Amino acid sequence: MKSNLSHKEIYCHDSKQISWIINNRRTQNNRFLITDAALDTTDDFLENDGLVHKLPFNNIKEILWGTDEEIRNYLQDLFRIIWNEVSSVNNAYQIDKELFMSDYVPYAKYSTYWNILFSVNNVYPAILYGILEDDVINNIDSARDSALLYFYEKCKSDFEDIFLEFANRTKSFSKINKVFLKSFIEDSFIPMLNEYQPDDHSLGLRVKKLIASDLAHCASLVYDTTLNNRVYLTNLINASSVYIVKLEDIQRNQYRLTNNEL
Template sequence: MNTQLIEEFFYSRASKRIAERVKSSGLKYAEIYKPDHKQISRIVNNERNKNNRFLICDAVIDNFYIDDASGKSIECGLLATNELHFSSVTEILWGTDSEIDDYLYLLFKTLWNEYANNNIESEIYLCDYVPYAKNSTYFNLLFNSWNTYPAIFYGIKEDTIIEELEPSKETALFFLYQKCKDAFCLYFHHFIAEHPSFHKLDKTISDVLFPSFVTIIENHRPNQSSLGLRVRDLINADLSNVASMIASGDYDLYKASLNKASSDYILALESIQNVYCIKKRNEAD
């Protein structure tokens, strides 16, 4: 299991956060961490080597050294340096509540792309969103090896399906996030409270974060009430037959009326969910 992208997600943000505090403080690196000021340099430049494999060593957060002149013990480190204005270890590593709120969806998306997307039936979850269910189902229908009909026979435009597929997939993930948001937010705050260190972050991600994330996703698996799955099934069961009916010239008013009703139903649901996602994105911005 590759955890590097998730590690970098946290490392890069912590590095930037600390670099901004260090810059605004006007302090030299040695004034923050005298035992090894190069550690601060590595952190603010997001550089890792054998001396700081996990970017921020625990000792750099809160430590002390013996002053040569006075023989006194002097506190040092990111948390002990008042000019940096860090209120907790959690804030240093993971950010303030506001920062976490800002990156939570991007974290969700990154976790999905790195793990869940290849380890669960991702299409089931994404098809919960009506526009993606429509585009994905028609795409699979058009480009299936057994399909011999052009898109126009299905009452759709091939270019439109291709153009809308990826954008609707992106919104489908956002739609899923909205369903999981409360549970994911609650869990992640618990996670960072339980892990006040970057030590062995790779193992923490693979053994703790990934499995818990997947559990949250699976707890929000779409069921028979999913509008998107209804749309998928409608297209496969009813609208997929439109092409053969047109090609054969075997026009059936009853079937045509049902197909039109199904099509109108899908368009109405699509519009409703589009409006919902636009509203939620605006709220997030």
């Protein structure tokens, strides 16, 4: 936002703070970048002074967080940053990252095959499981990224609501690290995540279970010709394979991400 005003005309008591804000510079005097005084104060003549009065913002919220439109433009990046923090290994919130990501069928498929193929107990090559090892290795990272995008699209509306509500009522950056942790992450974000935790209705978790319980027998079925229940296992594997393809189609048709194909 451009202005013809000098820094001193914007905030007469400590004009260098305006320069610090513009250059994203934090000092002992502005640990959280924008101080309350720089936002809204009065000058020596008791005239309104500070960013909210001297620049064309509608309110303090627009200065600290942006307009609603500007907030929506960075919400997805913000979600990813917060998600990576709260779902890290040994996180304090007991968020099972793999559980959430496995709600997405392609990731559920590749991650389950990854666990099978690279288990210390596995003695069979990937081809005996009806899959190529290179396919698993080459696709698991992109499937994980798409899984997070899929999850974001599911909770996007609720995430937007809780963040806009937080932004509207948080009118200061003072101790914002502690405020954001308690008032947003712990009081709003984590409860929202828990509402979206995948359960038995999850198509991805169904696929994960089918591969682990049925398709995992493919290798032994091919390798061991003496199995007594070969016909049963063959029919079971064929039925599960068809069902997995159908589940992936159902999920793809139900949730098409904006400008992205699942």
